[in-house]
Amino acid sequence: MNIYDxxxxxxxxxxxxxxxxxxNPNVSNRTREKVLAVMQEENYTPSSMAxxxxxxxxxxxxxxxxAPHSPLSAEAIGYIxxxxxxxxxxxxxxxxxxxxxxxxxxxxxxxxxGVDAILLVxxxxxxxxxxxxxxxxxxxxxxxxxxxYLPLTGAYSVTCDxxxxxxxxxxxxxxxxxxxxxxxHSGDTYADREKIAGYxxxxxxxxxxxxxxxxxxxEPSLDAVNACIKQxxxxxxxxxxxxxxxxxxxxxxxxxLQRIGLTMPVxxxxxxLLARCSTPELTSIDTHPEALCRTAVEVLCHRLRGEEVAAxxxxxxxxxxxxxxxRN
Amino acid sequence: MNIYDxxxxxxxxxxxxxxxxxxNPNVSNRTREKVLAVMQEENYTPSSMAxxxxxxxxxxxxxxxxAPHSPLSAEAIGYIxxxxxxxxxxxxxxxxxxxxxxxxxxxxxxxxxGVDAILLVxxxxxxxxxxxxxxxxxxxxxxxxxxxYLPLTGAYSVTCDxxxxxxxxxxxxxxxxxxxxxxxHSGDTYADREKIAGYxxxxxxxxxxxxxxxxxxxEPSLDAVNACIKQxxxxxxxxxxxxxxxxxxxxxxxxxLQRIGLTMPVxxxxxxLLARCSTPELTSIDTHPEALCRTAVEVLCHRLRGEEVAAxxxxxxxxxxxxxxxRN
DNA sequence: TTGAAAGCGGTACCAT
DNA sequence: ATGGTACCGCTTTCAA
Numbered sequence: 178m179n180i181y182d183x184x185x186x187x188x189x190x191x192x193x194x195x196x197x198x199x200x201n202p203n204v205s206n207r208t209r210e211k212v213l214a215v216m217q218e219e220n221y222t223p224s225s226m227a228x229x230x231x232x233x234x235x236x237x238x239x240x241x242x243x244a245p246h247s248p249l250s251a252e253a254i255g256y257i258x259x260x261x262x263x264x265x266x267x268x269x270x271x272x273x274x275x276x277x278x279x280x281x282x283x284x285x286x287x288x289x290x291g292v293d294a295i296l297l298v299x300x301x302x303x304x305x306x307x308x309x310x311x312x313x314x315x316x317x318x319x320x321x322x323x324x325x326y327l328p329l330t331g332a333y334s335v336t337c338d339x340x341x342x343x344x345x346x347x348x349x350x351x352x353x354x355x356x357x358x359x360x361x362h363s364g365d366t367y368a369d370r371e372k373i374a375g376y377x378x379x380x381x382x383x384x385x386x387x388x389x390x391x392x393x394x395x396e397p398s399l400d401a402v403n404a405c406i407k408q409x410x411x412x413x414x415x416x417x418x419x420x421x422x423x424x425x426x427x428x429x430x431x432x433x434l435q436r437i438g439l440t441m442p443v444x445x446x447x448x449x450l451l452a453r454c455s456t457p458e459l460t461s462i463d464t465h466p467e468a469l470c471r472t473a474v475e476v477l478c479h480r481l482r483g484e485e486v487a488a489x490x491x492x493x494x495x496x497x498x499x500x501x502x503x504r505n
Numbered sequence: 506m507n508i509y510d511x512x513x514x515x516x517x518x519x520x521x522x523x524x525x526x527x528x529n530p531n532v533s534n535r536t537r538e539k540v541l542a543v544m545q546e547e548n549y550t551p552s553s554m555a556x557x558x559x560x561x562x563x564x565x566x567x568x569x570x571x572a573p574h575s576p577l578s579a580e581a582i583g584y585i586x587x588x589x590x591x592x593x594x595x596x597x598x599x600x601x602x603x604x605x606x607x608x609x610x611x612x613x614x615x616x617x618x619g620v621d622a623i624l625l626v627x628x629x630x631x632x633x634x635x636x637x638x639x640x641x642x643x644x645x646x647x648x649x650x651x652x653x654y655l656p657l658t659g660a661y662s663v664t665c666d667x668x669x670x671x672x673x674x675x676x677x678x679x680x681x682x683x684x685x686x687x688x689x690h691s692g693d694t695y696a697d698r699e700k701i702a703g704y705x706x707x708x709x710x711x712x713x714x715x716x717x718x719x720x721x722x723x724e725p726s727l728d729a730v731n732a733c734i735k736q737x738x739x740x741x742x743x744x745x746x747x748x749x750x751x752x753x754x755x756x757x758x759x760x761x762l763q764r765i766g767l768t769m770p771v772x773x774x775x776x777x778l779l780a781r782c783s784t785p786e787l788t789s790i791d792t793h794p795e796a797l798c799r800t801a802v803e804v805l806c807h808r809l810r811g812e813e814v815a816a817x818x819x820x821x822x823x824x825x826x827x828x829x830x831x832r833n
Numbered sequence: 834t835t836g837a838a839a840g841c842g843g844t845a846c847c848a849t
Numbered sequence: 850a851t852g853g854t855a856c857c858g859c860t861t862t863c864a865a
Contacts (some may be wrong), residue, residue: 190852222617227842229554230857251579270598289550456784555858558841
């Protein structure tokens with residue numbers, strides 16, 4: 178069932194049917210109603226491919242997701258699809274590994290599929306090559322980075338101020354006489370770098386200097402964190418509080434400390450289900466993923482309508498205090 | 506840059522370029538190499554829309570996901586996209602609420618976008634209307650149900666045998682003299698019904714009859730479960746073990762019991778991160794989501810190649826024993 | 834081995 | 850308000 182069939186059944190031309198399809202006012206009410214009726218009864222829906230070929234845009238957006246198995250990304254995918262769908266757009270999903278050898282290929286494929294824009298969730302390594310192909314992609318179609326920032330022409334970032342949140346957190350910990358805060362992070366992503374910067378700034382603001390030996394990269398798994406904590410204690414690195422740049426890191430630390438019989442403030446980031454589900458419940462920096470995603474989609478849509486949008490939108494992040502902060 | 510530009514630059518016709526694009530053997534090596542070289546240097550990629558219009562298929566599959574925010578669905582989305590991508594297919598994501606008023610619209614939209622097939626993750630309510638529109642969708646394009654089963658012509662299901670797993674679990678609990686097992690479930694999905702059936706069968710196999718007052722529907726949130734457990738105790742419903750049809754339900758029960766000071770076996774389902782992250786660690790039925798998703802994609806691809814595939818593929822589920830089973 | 838040309842299902846401009 | 854028609858970029862006969 179195509180536009181020709183509908184036109185024939187209505188005794189009008191395809192141009193008229195097309196007008197009805199596109200809410201063009203230049204159609205008489207009688208004609209419009211007849212066409213609509215026939216479309217209804219034939220259960221006709223126009224092919225978006227043919228439409229895309231004609232107009233040059235598809236109302237499809239590519240959602241490139243690094244680390245799709247992390248709970249955060251998963252949550253984000255749902256929020257973004259929901260927001261895009263509310264705007265009448267379709268989400269074309271692609272997941273990539275964190276090493277992201279294949280960023281270029283994915284972006285090329287998306288371009289080939291004719292997406293109107295691309296959203297990138299999570300950070301890819303900021304290698305020259307990646308930067309180059311992101312910039313190239315940003316030329317073809319608007320590119321919005323969700324949760325990371327790169328100074329690319331044509332790219333827009335939406336992040337939340339985790340740096341500030343960590344700085345404030347350090348101040349709060351200092352207020353409780355915790356001066357040797359361990360910072361566990363999981364890699365070299367933008368979010369991690371921000372949190373590390375916030376950590377350093379917190380120390381500086383308090384008149385101290387952060388000690389690099391308490392800034393530890395570790396795999397985001399319970400076992401890895403457990404091993405890491407043990408090793409630190411063996412090496413004689415002392416600490417009186419722990420921040421994890423992801424909830425899973427904080428939780429791993431908490432479990433390791435529980436095993437050893439130590440108690441201290443443990444703070445995660447993401448305010449995920451894990452934070453509420455652990456025992457005791459984990460204090461965590463809430464990065465408001467839903468707001469982040471909604472904002473990203475808003476930025477995208479504004480940009481698609483040709484409006485000016487800020488290259489970098491920063492939302493706030495704030496501490497959700499729970500057991501592991503109150504009691505210690 | 507389109508096929509005409511490439512053809513012109515090569516001094517050949519678009520037909521020849523198209524042949525090269527489609528690995529048609531009827532092209533001389535000289536010509537093929539020249540065309541490939543030009544395509545490379547122009548960084549040309551064919552428009553998949555135009556291709557789709559020409560051929561009638563798009564290598565896109567619609568992934569309809571009920572309850573996208575549940576960790577399981579989230580995980581599944583990642584696995585499925587990965588598997589589809591490995592087969593050269595693109596995932597068109599759509600999330601729907603569990604009430605699923607809009608199933609029909611989503612399916613129609615996917616058809617309009619020209620997807621070659623549809624995957625449905627999670628269960629939609631088995632209303633007549635839903636069944637009808639699923640059947641209609643299954644006529645247009647192969648439909649694969651992941652984690653649920655409906656007897657529809659043209660639809661294929663891939664599930665795992667949670668019923669059997671629960672039956673065996675009941676037997677194991679009876680072996681430990683636990684005869685009053687509470688079953689918390691979260692709704693009326695296929696998976697829930699299967700688990701309830703398994704629960705009943707377990708009792709029957711042991712020569713008992715399951716007591717309906719221990720089969721309780723409850724919202725999948727910690728607070729709701731906590732309230733539910735308290736209420737049961739107030740009402741005088743006694744139980745000596747708990748099964749949750751999702752890890753979050755089991756975890757909620759465990760936390761509620763901890764608060765009261767009770768200890769008993771608590772078993773979840775899904776073997777999610779939650780199970781490993783709780784304290785004590787939760788025993789959980791592993792439903793092997795990755796295998797499930799891979800299998801679903803395999804079924805889909807076989808079907809797309811025109812091969813015969815089973816209408817219902819059932820994988821095994823098995824118990825992952827942890828703290829909450831061993832010690833009690 | 835190659836080219837010409839008719840679709841695929843729409844959009845949009847130009848007439849009427 | 851309506852119809853005619855040239856695209857959009859590619860596939861696929863049919864001829865040569």
